[in-house]
Amino acid sequence: MNALQSALAPAADQAQAIDGIWHLMLWICVPMYVLVLIGMAVVILRMRRVAPEFTPATPSDTQISRGLTLWVIVIVAGLIVLTLGSFFVDRRLIPGAQADVNIRITAQQWWWRVEYVSADASQRFMTANELHLPLGKTVHIDLMSGDVIHSFWVPNLSGKRDLIPGRTNTIELTPRQLGTFRGQCAEFCGLQHAKMAMLVFVDNENDFKAWWQRQVQARNELPSDVAKQGEQLFVSSTCAMCHTVRGTTAGSLAGPDLTHLASRHTLAAGALPLNAGSLAAWLADPQQQKPGTNMPTIDLEPDQLNALVAYLLSLK
């Protein structure tokens, strides 16, 4: 079984609790189903091949009525157990008052804007389509939408929660297992609903802090002249109308923050892996790669394209 995006491989307290209710369900529902199948099998096996001539039966139903009463009692008992079980597990999913890490996610067609929140303004930053979470800490994520209804769902960590325009929902996650998990929008949100994924990395505390410290910084020094040309092009062309690269004049919030793009693993909310080839293909014709995306196709000369790719890949 592949455990990258699976409710059957819980890696956080919340998903673990839900997994418990899933097993309780199986323990009650499977025997009930088997009982019905046995009843059916008995009836079918006792059936004899007879002609359709009519001889009406008038059996006494007293015995069967007792069976019916018993059956209803069994059903009601099962339902009571399941209702109570659901009730208590549901209470465990409700966010508590305090969290160690606060994150705000705003879903857009078709990507995730991620803001790590801190009381210290210098410690806040924005990124997109990837989350890093510290192992064993309580994380609160405020969920909002910039356009239509989306749904945040990382099955290994917890159940889903909708992002609805005009509302803020909060989900609590307490990851208990290091590793990489995948999540995906779970509410139909238009053309590219299928390609609106995110990766979640559960790190140990030191890695998490180191990652945070890198992310709050402005873009790093550019390693080459080509990259510098790329930045020149970036800030002077259409790119800067939607994107931010901290440390440059590009500061628009319409699209994902690209300050540390090269530290991420995918492009366009999981639509493509992040490497030079796919980045070039994406810049050359986004509509080919993810039809309907809000990223426009821009006419680029080959050397311009190369410069942009070099620039973006240097944003570690």
Place this chain on the structure above:
Amino acid sequence: MSIEQTVNANVKPQTFSDGSPMLASTWSDAPGFWGWLTTIDHKRIGKRYIATAFVFFVLGGLLALAMRTQLIKPENGLMGPDRYNQLFSMHGTSMMFLFAVPIMEAVAVYIVPLMVGTRNIAFPRLNAFSYWVYLFGGVMIWIAFAMNVGPEAGWFSYVPLASSDFSPGKRTDFWAQMITFTEVSALAIAVELVATILKTRAPGMTLARMPLFVWSMLVTSFMVIFAMPAVMLSSSFLIADRLVGTHFYNAAEGGDALLWQHLFWFFGHPEVYIIFLPALGMVSSIVETFSRRPIFARTAMTLALIATGFFAFGLWVHHMFATGLPALGNSFYTAASMVIAIPSGVQIFAWIATIGSGRPYFATPLLFVFGFFAIFVLGGLTGVMLASVPLDLQVHDTYFVVAHFHYVLIGGAVFPLFGAFYYWFPKFTGRMLDETLGKWNFWLFFVGFNVTFFPMHYLGLIGMPRRVYTYPTGLGWDIWNLIATLGGYVIGVSVLIFIVNVVRSLRNGALAGDNPWHAPSLEWATSSPPPSYNFAAIPCVESAVPLWSSREELPALSGVREDRREILLTRATDAEPQITWGMPAPSIWPLVSSFAVTLLFIWSIFDSWGVIWGTLPLAVALTGWFWPRKDDRGLKSEKE
């Protein structure tokens, strides 16, 4: 009682299908094409309703096969997201609005008047009108789809995705107006059925003796009357938001996106039971007939139907657990959703007990009932799982849910419907469907269905969301999608066999006779197919299984006039005769009125003034419809 002055009880006719020439000429339609257009005979309208709904079933099924073909492998390039989104929107729309609800009502339009022993459905012109409106609505949305303006925001059209900001163009407007068409027609039938069932039952058919199928249609019709206004309201708000700039759903202007979901699911959940309850009635009819004993625990079965209909209105929020509503409220809807399992469990027990304690014989209808047990119970149990808030949060909007509701809707409604088809086909046509093809039809459907949908439970649990036009490889989904697609083709073959069976049997099927299954209810007392007047005399009922009672022949009432379209009205509870009622004659005006309504609805998509000016032709048509005319009450003797 005054009725006794006009009606002489207990006169036995030779047979119920052997009426006088006067009776036949009173109830017959005009010959030829004109008669086809003007008919208000519930049997002719019922048949065309069934055929039309079946066509939409096949079309919706073909869309499903196209979707499954797209998903046969990861990153498949057969179609792009725009095409795929239209396909699943049209699949859901066709199956829910154009197939499932209409076909259940269609079967009822045909069978219920016969089952209660009357000569036509109440408000027969409204019935004809309802069919035409439904047909035009269905044809409109399919033409729109063919012209690339089909719906794209799903059969549920959540706002703000369905608002003009995110779904510009006319696609969603056509969808919303299709809702208006189908709801008008569904409401019309619901009113007719309630009136037919409560007021035109054969003398002696008390509520306690009413067949369970009729009971299920009574409950269903009341549900339609209470549920449909919610979706008409929500789709009208949507149309207003889109076309005249209101802000019912616009959070930025003080509206609320969740209002749509509440209104839609307040209709949408009962809708599932509107589809499912008639199927339960069909199962009861089939089980009773083939077990050759009266159904076990009739009273409990009736109460189970009523309870299901009642609870159905108290659990719509279980479609909205992920939206972040207050937790205590959600817990209430968990409990309410689970309670549904009790009446369903009672019925499953009672059917199996009926078969077990009767003298059952096997034929295709019963085979479909066993398929129904096996599939529906599994779907019901996954329904219990979905009622649990935490578990629902994991599997909501995944393939687990796709599996669940196909188990419930195909297992719980389509299997009984196919069984009912094999069961009532002889009554519709006078000929039997072929049993060998029937068994092939069943087994391919049963196996194909499980191969398609069972793996989807697992797919949902391992993370595959619904409504995705493609998926990446490497998540463990590939093999299960491949299997599901192959199963889908098997279902396609099975439906093809069914069509072949129907076409062949229509021409060469064995002649059925009045009552080939030795069934107990009144529709089998008359010929197959029944004459235009259904019954030569009004049958009288003395038990819940009238054709199984020990008498040689059913007692019958005469005295209902034969020289005009007259039926007997009886009291709602105990079916004591009250009065005779003259029914309207065939008319072209229902068709003309439905043209006018269609004009109004489609005009309003393009121009909001269409709502105003479109009422003028409609007013003319309705004036024509209700203009008092001497022959409206069909008084043949006075004319001649």
